Amino acid sequence: MKKRFDDLGIDSAMTRTTDETLDPNTRPKRVQSFYGNGNDVILISNHINSGGGDGAEVIYSLRNSDALSKRIATELEKAGQNVRKYYQRRLPSNPAKDYYYILRDTPNNESIIVEYGFADSTGDDVSQIKNDYEDLAEAVVKAVAEYIGVPYTNTGSGDYYIVQKGDTLWGIARKFGISVDELKNANNLKDNSLSIGESLKIPKENESANTDEYIVKSGDTLYGIAKKYNLSVNELKELNNLTSDSLSIGQKLKVKETLNNSANTYIVEKGDTLYGIANKFNVTVDELKKANNLSNNTLSIGQVLTIPSDNNQNTIIYTVQKGDTLYSLARTYKTTVDEIKRLNNLTSNNLSLNQKLILPI
Numbered sequence: 001m002k003k004r005f006d007d008l009g010i011d012s013a014m015t016r017t018t019d020e021t022l023d024p025n026t027r028p029k030r031v032q033s034f035y036g037n038g039n040d041v042i043l044i045s046n047h048i049n050s051g052g053g054d055g056a057e058v059i060y061s062l063r064n065s066d067a068l069s070k071r072i073a074t075e076l077e078k079a080g081q082n083v084r085k086y087y088q089r090r091l092p093s094n095p096a097k098d099y100y101y102i103l104r105d106t107p108n109n110e111s112i113i114v115e116y117g118f119a120d121s122t123g124d125d126v127s128q129i130k131n132d133y134e135d136l137a138e139a140v141v142k143a144v145a146e147y148i149g150v151p152y153t154n155t156g157s158g159d160y161y162i163v164q165k166g167d168t169l170w171g172i173a174r175k176f177g178i179s180v181d182e183l184k185n186a187n188n189l190k191d192n193s194l195s196i197g198e199s200l201k202i203p204k205e206n207e208s209a210n211t212d213e214y215i216v217k218s219g220d221t222l223y224g225i226a227k228k229y230n231l232s233v234n235e236l237k238e239l240n241n242l243t244s245d246s247l248s249i250g251q252k253l254k255v256k257e258t259l260n261n262s263a264n265t266y267i268v269e270k271g272d273t274l275y276g277i278a279n280k281f282n283v284t285v286d287e288l289k290k291a292n293n294l295s296n297n298t299l300s301i302g303q304v305l306t307i308p309s310d311n312n313q314n315t316i317i318y319t320v321q322k323g324d325t326l327y328s329l330a331r332t333y334k335t336t337v338d339e340i341k342r343l344n345n346l347t348s349n350n351l352s353l354n355q356k357l358i359l360p361i
Helices: 002-007 024-037 067-078 125-131 134-147 169-175 180-188 222-227 233-239 275-282 285-291 326-332 338-344
Strands: 043-051 056-060 082-085 096-097 110-120 159-162 199-202 214-215 252-254 263-267 304-308 315-319 356-360
Touching: 002 024, 002 134, 043 134, 056 067, 067 082, 067 110, 067 134, 067 356, 110 125, 110 134, 125 134, 169 180, 222 233, 233 252, 263 315, 275 285, 285 304, 338 356
Parallel strands: 043 110, 056 082
Antiparallel strands: 056 110, 159 199, 214 252, 263 304, 315 356
């Protein structure tokens, strides 16, 4: 967040840059040592929650309105996190005072606490905090920038588009070669309404791709989609209970890439190496290079690799969805938890959202 505020030209300071313990008396004093106690100072106290819940919370001080907290909650939702609530909390012994000392003892400042999720969540908070922390932090940065009137631009992952007068979701989707549903899903939009100046995330092709689902685009045909996923047209129609060859833009189709008996495939991700992939699938680097006709060790993000295997099962590559567990996947695919762990070299039962798994079919 500090780096992004710097990028946007927003003056900011951090109370700590190391793992330093600050007691309840020192922390508010440290906060106000930077910019004083004026009402033009925003304090953001970043936290991870606990208590077995799921989702983000934003708490704002009694002296302030909910305007900033509401913006932050909205942006966190757009980033994919569910928001439990944004609210104020009073001190039981003196309801005129804030419950939390970081709000209570930073007089005049616009002070808020952002709880990004629960460390002991029974939902998907843990994987979101681990995998999407940059997006969640960016959501707060965007909300603050727009709240104080600083032009917002994103220099992180993905592309953004600022809504202009006359824009529609259909027009923007067409401009970037995506479907309206993809655009709405990337921004967690519930309807088609837009606001001038609103910042929309434009998903990249690899962000919207899902080996189990395909969204129909302009010009698509059943033949073309079936070919893309190594299916016949009849298999694709049967999978989706289609009675004709007609398709609609934005229509969602179930697809699954059936792999042959001698090989699986893997899509290269950021940070992957041949050694790491070979180790993951229990093959040697030379076997991996030979199976893919590679002359060197260079890989590209999004590259599809054939994984040599002596496994005699047909398998699919499955993308982990919200709520999935090894037990539920084992039941769905009529296999065992141990078999899934063996196929994927897993040492625990933990799964991450969008993790790729090899599953038998």
